[in-house]
Amino acid sequence: MVLLAAAVVALGGGTAVAATGKEPAGPVQPNIIAAAIYSVGQPTIAPPGANDWNCKPSAEHPNPVLLSNGTTANAYENWANLSQRLADEGYCVFAGNFGGSPGAFLQTVGPVAGTAGQLATFGDKILQATGASKLDVVGHSQGGMNPRYWIKYLGGASKIGKLIGLSPSNYGTSLFGLLTAIQAIPPARDLVGAACAACNEQSTGSAFLKDLNAGGDTVPGIDYTVIQTRYDDVVTPYANAFLKPAPNVKNLVLQDVCGLDYTDHLGITYDPIAQREVLNALDPQHAKKPNCTFVPPVIS
Numbered sequence: 001m002v003l004l005a006a007a008v009v010a011l012g013g014g015t016a017v018a019a020t021g022k023e024p025a026g027p028v029q030p031n032i033i034a035a036a037i038y039s040v041g042q043p044t045i046a047p048p049g050a051n052d053w054n055c056k057p058s059a060e061h062p063n064p065v066l067l068s069n070g071t072t073a074n075a076y077e078n079w080a081n082l083s084q085r086l087a088d089e090g091y092c093v094f095a096g097n098f099g100g101s102p103g104a105f106l107q108t109v110g111p112v113a114g115t116a117g118q119l120a121t122f123g124d125k126i127l128q129a130t131g132a133s134k135l136d137v138v139g140h141s142q143g144g145m146n147p148r149y150w151i152k153y154l155g156g157a158s159k160i161g162k163l164i165g166l167s168p169s170n171y172g173t174s175l176f177g178l179l180t181a182i183q184a185i186p187p188a189r190d191l192v193g194a195a196c197a198a199c200n201e202q203s204t205g206s207a208f209l210k211d212l213n214a215g216g217d218t219v220p221g222i223d224y225t226v227i228q229t230r231y232d233d234v235v236t237p238y239a240n241a242f243l244k245p246a247p248n249v250k251n252l253v254l255q256d257v258c259g260l261d262y263t264d265h266l267g268i269t270y271d272p273i274a275q276r277e278v279l280n281a282l283d284p285q286h287a288k289k290p291n292c293t294f295v296p297p298v299i300s
Helices: 032-039 075-079 082-088 112-130 147-153 178-183 186-195 197-201 207-213 272-282
Strands: 008-011 015-018 065-068 093-095 135-140 160-166 223-228 249-253
Touching: 032 075, 065 075, 065 082, 065 112, 075 093, 082 093, 082 272, 112 135, 112 147, 112 197, 135 272, 147 160, 147 207, 160 272, 178 186, 178 197, 186 197, 223 272
Parallel strands: 065 093, 065 135, 135 160, 160 223, 223 249
Antiparallel strands: 008 015
16 A cells, blocks of 8 residues: 555654655665764664655566665665665665664664564565565575575565575575684574574574575575675675576676675675676666776775
């Protein structure tokens, strides 16, 4: 349902919706540090270009785009650049805050199943508001992995057309051995889990990931794209981001596209090469070669 009647209505990610149907949004940011600093005082503000609940998808872009946050990140922090770029390209773009205390700066830290459930509910609201039959998901880190729980267990297979992961934690991370070591020490593991249950679940070989990946890590009918950087310093080894080869899977390394791109895990959502590849994955019929003549320095 398009929100027209109420002057202020609470919806989905917990941000107020004005009578115009648009949530208050912050400005475009050049990197995740600037976005994080801006969002400290207003962590529920929407990313620029996102959460216009009156938006109707065009014939060129019939699927609205749902942006799915990484561990500890709120929506503005993660997407305060790419969201506007997608909107400028004519997409209906939506982002919310899940897996954390309502209104808190830190989000996406609770158990993945709970976060995925909230994401699925938000996705249903998007489909209802836009009238679309399916949506596409672009996720960073955990946000590229946890929609797969939605697909496998919460009915997402019939609602998602494309899943595009930016450095997703599909097969977890050892965090250069640190997270693996923590899992071997129960008091340390429990301490981490109390603050960030999703962190333990994303440890390489966790029971959660074994279950998620059992029986195949993809399903027919959804197009999967993984966009990864060799300089990932969170998902380690970086190849843990990749899905198993399949006709509907594309695993892409940024440095194979542009050897000058040194972006890391936190910087990838702000990286122009990665953003171009997101647009290409969303609309492969109008794909464009990324401009590799200049890549700004990594700031993350």
